[in-house]
Amino acid sequence: MIDLELLRNNPEIIKEEIKKRQMKIDVDKDIKLDDGRRSLIFEIDELRAKKNEASKKIPKLKGEEKNKLISQMKNLNQSLQILEEKLNKVEEKFYASLANYPNISNSSTPVGKDENDNVVEYFKGEKPEFSFEPKNHIQLGTRLDILDEKRAAKISGSRFVFLKRDAVLLEFALVRYVLDLLIGKGFILMIPPTLVKQDAMHGTGFFPAEKTQYYKTELDDLYLIGTAEVPLCAYHGDEFLDIEDLPLKYAGFSSCFRREAGTYGKDMGGMFRVHQFDKVEMFIFSNPRNSWDDYEYLRDTVEEVIGSLGIHYRIMNMCTGDIGNPNAKKYDLEAWLPGQQNYRELASCSHDTDYQSRRLNIKYKDGKKKDFVHTMNSTACAVGRTLIAIYENYQTKEGNIKIPEALVPYMNGKKIISAED
RNA sequence: GGAGGGGUGGCAGAGUCUGGUUGAUUGCGGCGGUCUUGAAAACCGUUGAGGGUUUUCCUUCCGGGGGUUCAAAUCCCUCCCCCUCCGCCA
Structure with a gap:
């Protein structure tokens, strides 16, 4: 709004x-x-x-x-x-x-038509070097029997996967690692509902949308969330937040459901673009006075998560033609995927200023002054895609996968996923 | 799924049967003041949100929506949510 x-x-x-x-x-x-x-x-x-x-x-x-x-x-x-x-x-x-009006973009958001006009801000880390032809995550996952897309297709159709064996442990290790990191930064942990009412979808700016864009339950008019951003943001709907509590930082773990309409033929196979995946999402309610500092902090935080896993990435400043209606500004974190020889989106960090808070009526009081809070959100860890990045960046010549050092303690000391296990 | 009870201002809690200066008694909390070296206590005052107009007033809001009436927190219908008991169940 x-x-x-x-x-x-x-x-x-x-x-x-x-x-x-x-x-x-x-x-x-x-x-x-x-x-x-x-x-x-x-x-x-x-x-x-x-x-x-x-x-x-x-x-x-x-x-x-x-x-x-x-x-x-x-x-x-x-x-x-x-x-x-x-x-x-x-x-x-x-x-x-x-309801169709966009937010007013920030002056630092590049003006542009489409994804080709996004601006590379900087690179972090090093591309791994391989003495062999690196495999993609599907080849690696299938060989190690930690990824099964064929049977997923049998049960649920295309764009679904089974995570199997060590992939399951690696997911939970990753999630727990990220949660620990965020606890240390004062984030409040949440597991939100994944089914929400229309108001929540509308309030966060995901609606209005084409019917083909989302999953809806048949009997109850409930919608499957595409991200925990929706329930985390709507959590404080119709509330006054105490100015002393700002910035109020949440980290929500949830499954996410996306119909991926209009992406036919794009990223087919594997778990890069799937209908269901798990994600830890960060959401911040911020005092407008400091919100742009909080936003850079949020970007720093997701960089810390991915950087500490030893993954090379670049930060993109997304242009006006490629950001969402609610966004005043958006960074994408694109990780290097050796199996694709390409940078691909691993995380997305958006500042929505007062766009969502107006729709959801979330305010704060500063003395006599009443105003809408600012909201922002960022992926902390999209598990599926992060697993892909780990598989491809940490593969060995034999097709095994080393565990990133930071995750070893969370894997009970296990250092490598190999076919011999 | 069955039976019953309830949703009122930041919170607690009246008012609903018997419709009419009730946007709403009261208590707590908050804010301001008196007192005090300071604080507490006590006392006095003040204290909901949205919209329109704009500094003066008007208007809307007692879970949501609809109805009856000149007039609804109050009566009727409907939906949602919460609580208690029974049944079922991870």
């Missing part, structure tokens, strides 16, 4: 933003809707004031006078009803249109 004051006073800023994002929205039409809406509210309020006044008089009156006023009020109610119906229609239109 955008600020209505901005729409009224600086519509050119919004129009400019829409252009930057390659979107098409008729802003002037919505300004007219808002004007109409406000004059209706004014008329309605006046009638209601009359009505309230009469309601105080009526019990004191008697006989003819009383009946006269009552019948006057009956008439007034008819005009009131007509106006209210009008207002309802206008508001419905107005807010439905407003």
Whole structure:
């Protein structure tokens, strides 16, 4: 949700933003809707004031006078009803249109059309060198019998996998490692519901969306989350947060479900792009005054997670044409995958300013001042993709997989996954 | 799934039967003040959120939605949520 004051006073800023994002929205039409809406509210309020006044008089009156006023009020109610119906229609239109408005991007977000205009900020770590042709994670996982996509396809269709044997232990090791790291930084741990109501999807900016974009349960109007961002953000919906508690940092572990509509043929096979995966997601409620510092801290944190696993990556500053509606800014962390000889998205770190907090009504009080908090989120560890990065970066000539040093204690001292086990 | 009870301002808790200066008594908490070297206690005052207008007022909100009525926290319908008991169950 955008600020209505901005729409009224600086519509050119919004129009400019829409252009930057390659979107098409008729802003002037919505300004007219808002004007109409406000004059209706004014008329309605006046009638209601009359009505309230009469309601105080009526019990004191008697006989003819009383009946006269009552019948006057009956008439007034008819005009009131007509106006209210009008207002309802206008508001419905107005807010439905407003729901499609993007956030205002930060000045540091590069303006661009699509993913080709994203900007490489910097590289971290070293590409591993192999004296042999590195395998991809599917070859490695299948050989070691820790990944089974064929049977997953039999049971559930394409884009599902079974994690098996040491892959399961490695997932839990990874998750526990990451949780420990985040506990140390004061994050509050969560396991949120993975089924949520429409309001939560809408409030976080995932709705409105095409029906093909998400999973929905048949009987209960509940939606499967694509990320823990949704329940973590909606967690404080309709609340005032104590300014002393900001920044309020959560880390949520959940399964994530994505239909991946429109990606047919892309990244087929393996577990890079699957309908279901597990993820530790960080979510921060922030004081707007410090939120851009908190955001860099958030980026530092995901870099620490991936960096400490010894994976080479680069940080991308995503352009206006490639960030989501709620995002004012977004970094992607792209890890080097030797099996693909390419950098691929492992994590995503977004600053949504007050876009979500407006929709979900999450505020803080600073003395007498009331304002919306800022929200931001970042992947801490998308387990499937991180496993891919580990498999491919830590493979040996024989096709075994070494365990990253940081995870060894979490694997009961095990240092390598090999076929001989 | 069956039976019953309940959702009121930051919290607790009246008001609902018997509709009308009740946006709502009271207590706690919060804020301001008096007192005090300071604090506590005591006392006094103040204290919900949204919208429109704009500094003055108006309006909406007692779980959500709908209805009855000149008038609804209060009556009716419906949905949601919570609690207790029974059944079932990881």
